[in-house]
Amino acid sequence: MQPASLHTPRLKPLTLAVHSALSLMLFATYAQAEEAQIESDTLVISATALKVETPLLETPRSVSSVGRTELEKRNVQQLDETFRYRAGVLAGLYGSDNNTDWFKVRGFDQSTYQDGLRIYRTGFYQWLPEPYGLERVEVFKGPASILYGEAPPGGVINAVSKRPTSLPQNEIEIQTGNRSHRQIGFDSSGPANETGSLRYRMVGLYKERDGDLDHTYNDRYYIAPSLEWDVSDATQLTFLASFQKDDGVPTNAFKLPYGTLDTSNGKVDPQTNYSEPGYDKDEHSQSSIGYELRHAFNSTWAFEQDFRYNRLDLDLRSTYIFYALDEQQGMRGHLQRDGKVESYALDNRLVGNWRSGRTEHTLLIGLDYQDQQVDGREADPFPFGEAMDLFNPEYGHYTPVSADQFIQRDIEKQQLGLYLQDQVRIDDRWVLLGSVRYDDAQTDNIDQTNGIKQVSDDTALTWSAGAMYLSDSGLNPYLSYTESFEPQLQTDSEGSLYEPLEGQQWEAGIKYAPAGWDGYVSAAYFDIEENNSIIPGPVARQDGKRTSKGLELEASGYLSNALQVTAAYTYTDARDKDDNRAALIPRHMASLWLDYDFQGTHLAGLKLGAGLRHVGESVDGDLRVPDYTLADLMASYDFGSQWTAQLNISNLTDEEYVASCDYWCYYGESRSVTASLKYRF
Incomplete structure (x- = not known):
């Protein structure tokens, strides 16, 4: 440990050199937009898995995509609602949280990206993408460090923003619903000049909603302007910006097993709040600005560059239940975070594509840089206030946090990565993939108040490989290996930085898309191992390894011109270093969603949708969390070509259930009802 005064950012000179060199390359871009989606709702061309546009059905890795049509159809309000009907992703495990999106992918945490660049979520500083501003969301399952640098073994979720369109399109939407839900949004896009070489888009929203x-x-304001410019036939530049402000009282869903799973002396109502509503608050604002540059040098080589600056300001007070004193009362803890996070992300890619005899090569050479700085005051007083009645809480029996209880903490993390990937296509039958990446990550965690500095300097060499056979029948088997590497910003109970997490995955699967059918079926077996695992709880600790093995089945497509089905099943066997089942993760999950369009009948304009979501039993040590099944409904009606009315109901029967336990227990989200009216012009 060193005093804070000795702190010097060691990557800064290199950073400036890299920025200077790369700035000379800022003169161009593809005329083709990144991560375009083909016309079908089910067959997608994406750059999330390989950072070069490739049909997902010809990619020897597992990626699931949810497009704009489905986001609207299911009225997705939070990012973690996106993959309810996809395999391998567990969401809602901590109930409905109004200031964090929670996912587990294949039994592990994941990292979140927007438009291919990292969104930093450090502790309670959570960046929250607004679903209304997204074109689609994709999940790359399993270790992904080979292209994205630091990442947990669960994989990467990439949220793709709405972009300017070549044709004019405008909409206004209003919503209302239970829990005092109110929302109004607008989306306007089209050409900004006569030639159409300059295009714009402006997306905005205001919504308010009571927590569960x-x-x-939580109240939210959101605005996202973007501008796309065809500089020349070979060059395209896209500017993307957003601002979002959230104000509210945090939904802190922590409950104890006593009163939820154990109801021998009474049951705690799911809506019970153990915080201090008159004192707790969550004031959160986030802003970003960046660009995407594409330039084709010739028919073989192209250059791509993505850059974004993010800033997040947070003033959070959050009170939570800690433990039971007796059969009636419990003690609480409290936390406060008052600070900001600034981050920069820069990704540069040189892409080459050429044929040589029987082979076609797609070569990717990349250099990326990430810089994150956290500057804030933090306090974690315990115990907080007097004992609280677990079944009938009364508020106001506490002493506000004083200035001398805060410490000033600064965290800086910088990461530079160099990666190389070659995708070889042989005789249009075989796809072979090989990748290697080198990362240098440096972290400084400084307690300015006490003059304590923790330093971590980590390097990693990660590998990836894959092979897929492309058959005439559309049945494509594959095998792949991937790795992950994730330095940690947090410190343990003794104030030392955790060791980086390391993960490895073997995966074998089949993707099937028969000719003439608008749809796909996929199956994948995965085997993941994570080393240096962090075990959650009242006092988190780093202890050994975790493993996760399982099977995923996923299908989406049209059974007829009117009926579309989306189905998924996941089996996951997640275990700790002692071969015990890991907390939170169910062995079985299954879902089924059906859509029916009455177009061509006397009920033309009407669309109906219905879904079932089943989550199997999970454990927390000796505790057993029962399985649950939820039903969702959707109905919409088009009035001509401009008006659409829609009704969405999730958890139709208002099922009362415990979603998961990991020392604390969490009730799942109650019934949600939303009615919307949309006008397009």
Whole structure:
């Protein structure tokens, strides 16, 4: 440990050199937009898995995509609602949280990206993508460090923003619903000049909604302008910006097993709030600005560059239940975070594509840089206030946090990565993939108040390989290996930085898309091992390894011109170093969603949708969390070509259930009802 005064950012000179060199390359871009989606709703061309546009059905890795049509159809309000009907992704495990999106992918945490660049989520500083501003969301399952640098073994979720369109399109939408839900949004896009070489888009929204606990709520303002410019036939430049402000009282869903799973002396109502509604608050604002540059030098070589600057300001007070004193009362803890996060992300790619005899090569050479700085005050007083009645809480019996209880903490993390990937296509039958990446990550965690500095300097060499056979029948088997590497910003109970997490995955699967059918079926077996695992709890600790093995089945397509089906099944066997089942992760998950369009009948304009989601039993040590099944409904009606009315109901029967336990237990989200009216012009 060193005093804070000795702190010097060691990557800064290299950073400036890299920026200077790469700035000379800022003169161009593809005329083709990144991560375009083909016309079908089910067959997608994406750059998330390989960072070069490739049909997902010809990619020897598991990626699931949810497009704009489905986001609207299911009225997705939070990012973690996106993959409810996809395999391998567990969401809602901590109930409905109004200031964090929670996922587990293949039994592990994941990292979140927007438009291919990292969104930093450090502790309670959570960047929250607004679903209304997204074109689609994709999940790359399993270790992904080979292209994205630091990442947990679960994989990467990439949220793709709405982009300018070549044709004019405008909409206004209003919504209302239970829990005092109110929302109005607008989306305007089209050419900005006579030639159409300059295009714009402006997306905005205001919404307010009560939380799933008593006395909690969140209000949000969101605006996202973008501009796309065809500089020349070979060059395209896209500017993307956004601003979002959230104000409310956080939904802190922590409950104890006593009163939820154990109801021998009474049951705690799911809406019970153990915080201090008159004192707790969550004031959160986030802003970003960046660009995407594409330039084709010739028919073989092209250059791509993505850059974004993010800033997040947070003033958070959050009170939570800690443990039971007796059969009636419990003690609480409290936390406060008041600070900001600034981050920069720069990704440069040189892409070559050429044929040589029987082979076609797609070569990717990349250099990326990430810089994150956290500057804030933090306090974690315990115990907080007097004992609280677990079944009938009364508020106001506490002493506000004083200035001398805060410490000033600064965290800086910088990462530079160099990666190389070659995708070889042989005789249009075989796809072979090989990748290697080198990362240098440096982290400084400084307690300015006490003059304590923790330093970590980590390097990693990660590998990836894959092979797929492309058959005439559309049945494509594959095998792949991937690795992950994730330095940690947090410190343990003794104030030392955790060791980086390391992960490896073997995967074998089949992707099937028969000719003439608008749809796909996929199956994948995965085997993941994580080393240096961090075990959650009242006092988190780093202890050994975790493993996760399982099977995923996923299908989406049209059974007829009117009926579309989306189905998924996941089996996951997640275990700790002692070969015990890991907390939170169910062995079985299954879902089924059906859509029916009455177009061509006397009910033309009407669309109906219905879904079932089943989550199997999970454990927390000796505790057993029962399985649950939820039903969702959707109905919409088009009035001509401009008006659409829609009704969405999730958890139709208002099922009361415990979603998961990991020391604390969490009730799942209650019934949500939303009605919307949309006008397009």
